[in-house]
Amino acid sequence: MKRLAMMVGLLIAVATAASAQKMHYQQNFDGLNNGDLDGQDGWSVGAPANMPSVTVENAVVFGNSGKAVQVDAMTEVVRVIEPKLTSGTHFISVFFRFENIVGDNTMHLYFGDSVREWNAGPVIRIGSQSGAPDMVGVHDGQTVVPVAPIRKGEWQHLMSVMNIDKQTYSVWVDEKLVADEFAWRNPLHLALGWWMIGFDAGAGLIGYYDEFAFGAGDTYSLDVSPQDRMTTTWGSLKSAR
Numbered sequence: 001m002k003r004l005a006m007m008v009g010l011l012i013a014v015a016t017a018a019s020a021q022k023m024h025y026q027q028n029f030d031g032l033n034n035g036d037l038d039g040q041d042g043w044s045v046g047a048p049a050n051m052p053s054v055t056v057e058n059a060v061v062f063g064n065s066g067k068a069v070q071v072d073a074m075t076e077v078v079r080v081i082e083p084k085l086t087s088g089t090h091f092i093s094v095f096f097r098f099e100n101i102v103g104d105n106t107m108h109l110y111f112g113d114s115v116r117e118w119n120a121g122p123v124i125r126i127g128s129q130s131g132a133p134d135m136v137g138v139h140d141g142q143t144v145v146p147v148a149p150i151r152k153g154e155w156q157h158l159m160s161v162m163n164i165d166k167q168t169y170s171v172w173v174d175e176k177l178v179a180d181e182f183a184w185r186n187p188l189h190l191a192l193g194w195w196m197i198g199f200d201a202g203a204g205l206i207g208y209y210d211e212f213a214f215g216a217g218d219t220y221s222l223d224v225s226p227q228d229r230m231t232t233t234w235g236s237l238k239s240a241r
């Protein structure tokens with residue numbers, strides 16, 4: 001009886017953590033049409049990259065079925081955040097997969113204020129533009145720092161917790177803290193008003209993104225599988241290093 005009460009208590013605690021969460025955007029791409037992501041669910045091509053669209057496909061996906069986004073060389077899309085976020089802490093969780101480490105190929109993940117320019121605020125570069133072709137890079141003020149290895153051809157989890165008030169962000173790759181309160185690339189970005197994925201250069205790039213979750217705070221319930229549900233406060237993982 002005692003044991004049952006404890007289990008119920010734990011379940012309620014997990015449910016409370018999940019329900020208290022404010023999500024800004026979630027997308028697993030499974031319900032979208034194959035082809036250009038441009039024009040679907042608020043995504044569009046445009047500045048600063050002005051490239052053709054990344055695509056939705058169903059051949060390589062996170063999990064057993066569904067769809068994901070494919071990033072090829074010279075494809076890029078933006079999603080405007082409306083209204084833009086002007087304070088507080090917010091996270092982005094995503095699974096990525098990099099198939100072929102060649103040339104200057106890179107997968108971008110940029111956030112910025114209203115002005116759409118390359119400097120942006122929180123800037124993550126998976127691939128060559130990290131400073132090393134086989135690394136994940138995180139921009140820290142004036143320079144990009146290679147912080148974690150790419151496991152070629154495997155799905156990897158990336159979590160970024162962005163603090164608008166301090167204009168810093170911390171990044172975890174596969175649940176390991178790799179960037180601890182790095183400075184935004186351009187401190188003139190005072191809000192989160194758009195985010196962008198893709199790559200504006202390269203040749204022969206094949207990369208994927210799946211399971212985007214963008215929300216408030218630093219806690220997220222990560223459904224790795226139905227049997228392996230994990231609710232983690234990423235901020236607390238700092239002290240657990």
Ligand SMILES: [Ca+2]
Nearest residue numbers: 028066067210
């Ligand atoms: Ca999917």
